[in-house]
Amino acid sequence: MKNLLIALFAVLVLSHPLRAQEEDAPSIMERGAQQFLEGLLLEMEPAFEGMRGFMQEMGPALSELMGQIEDWSVYEAPEILENGDIIIRRKPQDIPPEETPPQIEL
Secondary structure, X not given: OHHHHHXXXXXXXXXXXXXXXXXXXXXXXXXXXXXXXXXXXXXXXHHHHHHHHHHHHHHHHHHHHHHHOOOHHHEOOOEEOOOOOEEOOEOOOOOOOOOOOOOOOO
């Protein structure tokens, strides 16, 4: 029992200077998060390369489309059908705009 107390005391005394040195270093959680994000970036790199090719091919077509559509507010949100088609419908035009009631002058 006496040896256990001495060992415990020695561990506490010796670990105190180590804690002071570790304050400047990143914590275990920070290092783990950094390693996780680096691994995620390595896994996603092929997808980013594929996306770059997609944007090089589709970029000019999307720019042309953006030039043809003057007002996006006249369209409803896109709808994806079961077969994968995407439909963007115009909002109905038969809804009359809100009329302001006439004001009475006093």
